[in-house]
Amino acid sequence: xxxxxxxxxxxxxxxxxxxQYAAEGADVIxxxxxxxxxxxxxxxxxxxGFKVMALDVTAPKxxxxxxxxxxxxxxxxxxxxxxxxxxxxxAHGTIDFDAWVETLKTNSIxxxxxxxxxxxxxxxxxxxxxxxxxxTMGSIAGHGGGAYAYRASKAAVNSVMxxxxxxxxxxxxxxxxxxxxxxxxxxxxxxxxxxxQDSVKGLRAQIAKLSAANSGGYLDYLGKEIAW
Numbered sequence: 001x002x003x004x005x006x007x008x009x010x011x012x013x014x015x016x017x018x019x020q021y022a023a024e025g026a027d028v029i030x031x032x033x034x035x036x037x038x039x040x041x042x043x044x045x046x047x048x049g050f051k052v053m054a055l056d057v058t059a060p061k062x063x064x065x066x067x068x069x070x071x072x073x074x075x076x077x078x079x080x081x082x083x084x085x086x087x088x089x090x091a092h093g094t095i096d097f098d099a100w101v102e103t104l105k106t107n108s109i110x111x112x113x114x115x116x117x118x119x120x121x122x123x124x125x126x127x128x129x130x131x132x133x134x135x136t137m138g139s140i141a142g143h144g145g146g147a148y149a150y151r152a153s154k155a156a157v158n159s160v161m162x163x164x165x166x167x168x169x170x171x172x173x174x175x176x177x178x179x180x181x182x183x184x185x186x187x188x189x190x191x192x193x194x195x196x197q198d199s200v201k202g203l204r205a206q207i208a209k210l211s212a213a214n215s216g217g218y219l220d221y222l223g224k225e226i227a228w
Contacts, residue, residue: 002127005029005075007057007114008082010038012185013133013203016196017079020204022048029075031055031066031082057082057110058102067117076127077207078118080111083133085187086150100149107153112160123171129210130168131176132161133203136220138179141227158218158228165216174215178203181221194221 004021008014009030018030018041028050032038035052045052053069056062057080086103087096111132115122122128137147138154158177165175180203181194188194202221209223218226 001025001027002076003027003029003074003125004077004079005031005070005118005121006079006081007031007055007110009052010034010041012187013180013183013196013200014079014081015041015044016200017081017203018050019044019048020197020200022050029053029070055114057114058105060113063110063113063117066114070118070121072124073121074124074126075118075121076125077129077131078115078122079207080114080130080132082110083107083187086147086153088147088150095148103149103153104156107150108156108160111157112164115164119168119171119173122173128171128173129176129207130161130164130173131178131203131207131210132157133180134158134161134177134218136179136226139218139227162216162218169212169215172212174210174212176207176210177216177218178206179218179220179226 004026006014006017009018010032018028022028030052033056035054055066084103084106087099090096135154137151138158140155161175161177180199182188182192183194183196183199184192199221206223
């Protein structure tokens with residue numbers, strides 16, 4: 001049985017990942033900050049028979065607690081999905097410093113923190129796949145201005161994960177860096193053209209193809225390469 005751990009699994013793309021992997025018989029470990037408030041996730045977990053675990057990806061103590069709780073547990077696929085949209089509409093000539101820090105903590109530092117904590121679990125897994133959900137807005141070549149904190153945080157996590165793809169190749173771990181599309185979620189908004197179902201279906205197809213040969217690539221959910 002394939003074991004899949006998903007961060008930010010209480011809604012949107014994360015919840016859909018849990019739903020689709022559970023439907024195909026995977027052993028899902030669904031993580032979110034406040035399991036007691038994650039009604040949709042808890043209902044799904046009860047019906048599908050998987051576990052929900054507390055994890056604040058920005059809190060080192062919370063990440064360490066998860067590491068200890070999962071000590072010795074092989075993980076086949078680790079999906080760093082938790083993320084925030086960052087500040088928008090900042091006044092001209094100013095930035096919201098605290099909001100920038102939170103954005104970088106969640107989108108850039110936390111995926112590295114979680115990946116390092118669960119490195120041994122990935123090494124013990126059969127598939128050994130490390131996945132991070134990024135954005136085409138992390139493309140420096142395609143930067144069109146605006147949303148600076150979000151763009152910077154995604155460019156940073158792209159760099160981090162590309163680096164891990166080189167460093168962890170010796171451990172047999174393949175790293176996927178994927179843009180999910182503009183998805184109709186709380187973050188993406190009601191006007192987004194891609195449903196969570198279609199996005200995750202495409203992402204799962206890319207994850208299935210992930211191997212040492214294409215590790216470290218920056219792709220969208222349909223497999224199209226994105227310029228760094």
